[in-house]
Amino acid sequence: xxGNTIASFTLLLSVMGSLYGQDCVDLENAPSERLxxxxxxxxxxxxxxxxxxxxIKALGDRQFKPAVGVLTRLLxxxxxxxxxxxxxxxxxxxxxxxxxxxxxxxxxxxxxVLKAIKSSSTSAKARENAVDVWMxxxxxxxxxxxxxxxxxxxxxxxxxxxxRMDWALSxxxxxxxxxxxxxxxxxxxxxx
Amino acid sequence: MAHIRVPVRVAxxxxxxxxxxxSPDDAAGPTYQGFTGTLNVGLIQDTGSLGGGxxxxxxxxxxxxxxxxxxxxxxxxWKTIRSSYxxxxxxxxxxxxxxxxxxxxxxxxxxxxxxxxxxxxxxxDLDAPGTGVYxxxxxxxxxxxxxxxxxxxxxxxxxxxYFFYVRLSCQYTTSGxxxxxxxxxxxxxxxxxxxxxxxxxxx
Numbered sequence: 001x002x003g004n005t006i007a008s009f010t011l012l013l014s015v016m017g018s019l020y021g022q023d024c025v026d027l028e029n030a031p032s033e034r035l036x037x038x039x040x041x042x043x044x045x046x047x048x049x050x051x052x053x054x055x056i057k058a059l060g061d062r063q064f065k066p067a068v069g070v071l072t073r074l075l076x077x078x079x080x081x082x083x084x085x086x087x088x089x090x091x092x093x094x095x096x097x098x099x100x101x102x103x104x105x106x107x108x109x110x111x112x113v114l115k116a117i118k119s120s121s122t123s124a125k126a127r128e129n130a131v132d133v134w135m136x137x138x139x140x141x142x143x144x145x146x147x148x149x150x151x152x153x154x155x156x157x158x159x160x161x162x163x164r165m166d167w168a169l170s171x172x173x174x175x176x177x178x179x180x181x182x183x184x185x186x187x188x189x190x191x192x
Numbered sequence: 193m194a195h196i197r198v199p200v201r202v203a204x205x206x207x208x209x210x211x212x213x214x215s216p217d218d219a220a221g222p223t224y225q226g227f228t229g230t231l232n233v234g235l236i237q238d239t240g241s242l243g244g245g246x247x248x249x250x251x252x253x254x255x256x257x258x259x260x261x262x263x264x265x266x267x268x269x270w271k272t273i274r275s276s277y278x279x280x281x282x283x284x285x286x287x288x289x290x291x292x293x294x295x296x297x298x299x300x301x302x303x304x305x306x307x308x309x310x311x312x313x314x315x316x317d318l319d320a321p322g323t324g325v326y327x328x329x330x331x332x333x334x335x336x337x338x339x340x341x342x343x344x345x346x347x348x349x350x351x352x353x354y355f356f357y358v359r360l361s362c363q364y365t366t367s368g369x370x371x372x373x374x375x376x377x378x379x380x381x382x383x384x385x386x387x388x389x390x391x392x393x394x395x
Binding site: 084085087088089090092093094100103104135136139140141142174175176177178179180 | 216219220221222223224226227228231238242245247274276283284286293294295296297299301304305306307308309318319320321322323324325326332334
């Protein structure tokens with residue numbers, strides 16, 4: 001009991017520290033469960049965005065499957081620019097760290113990613129990013145990625161969810177290279 | 193019949209010549225195109241999600257021996273130095289920084305097939321270093337040296353180090369972002385290292 005109180009207090013301190021000081025030191029060696037708990041409690045803003053980014057990245061690097069829920073919720077969280085980016089240097093690193101983290105976790109993230117695509121409460125950016133995760137997970141077989149999305153679209157019963165899935169299918173095609181495009185279009189049922 | 197264990201090795205090379213595109217079997221091509229707006233490598237004016245600026249797109253190619261090896265191979269990039277200038281004024285000097293690509297820009301599977309072409313023992317890493325969105329009319333210069341190498345997922349290095357440089361100058365004009373050729377031998381990528389002074393040690 002006392003242990004739990006101390007743990008909660010430590011977590012609260014780290015959240016407060018993160019909120020006001022961008023000091024993520026307490027998170028650096030934190031177990032994955034604590035990083036998840038940190039992300040679940042926090043509302044991202046300019047003051048804590050560095051620590052939120054740190055926690056997301058750590059969970060992705062550790063491929064921590066229980067983090068999929070909170071990472072899906074943070075699909076539209078935009079990280080602050082790095083020092084290099086602020087200096088006007090091009091870097092090909094996504095501004096949405098939860099997408100990379102979910103991609104690192106792999107296909108076990110897909111059921112919740114699909115739920116995010118279908119849900120009316122998902123923001124437009126989060127939905128785009130969810131499709132990006134879906135297609136990146138199928139990066140070695142993009143036509144199969146489109147085909148599996150099509151199957152999910154067919155299974156959607158509610159008409160608005162069906163509409164969102166149809167949009168996702170057409171958006172997913174941008175991830176198919178020129179040689180894969182005919183197969184992708186066929187898989188999406190858009191080949192005529 | 194006796195089986196002989198052959199150590200896995202990777203030979204690195206770089207594709208960045210004019211009129212060259214990302215290899216069709218490179219599974220990371222669509223991600224690269226999303227950022228830069230093109231599948232071309234070499235000198236590119238960025239569109240895509242980067243929104244502007246000048247880059248030198250390059251595709252590191254790792255030829256795996258034995259070519260039938262099926263495990264994943266990781267490609268790493270280290271930036272030994274990057275110097276940035278506005279006209280002739282140094283604005284940043286960064287040394288010794290991990291610059292490894294996000295996994296979405298690497299094709300780590302030597303047997304993967306994309307666009308109807310199979311890699312047959314090749315892995316890839318895409319990047320497009322350069323200057324970003326700066327519509328101020330100044331000349332923005334980028335000079336950097338990199339090292340690339342391949343490893344197994346456990347970190348064991350299985351290639352020689354590949355040293356390469358990138359240098360470019362870019363300016364926003366009424367026609368958009370343009371490469372500037374006021375310095376001899378600027379706007380190049382190649383193996384080896386470069387001077388990182390604004391004038392590349394020419395004067």
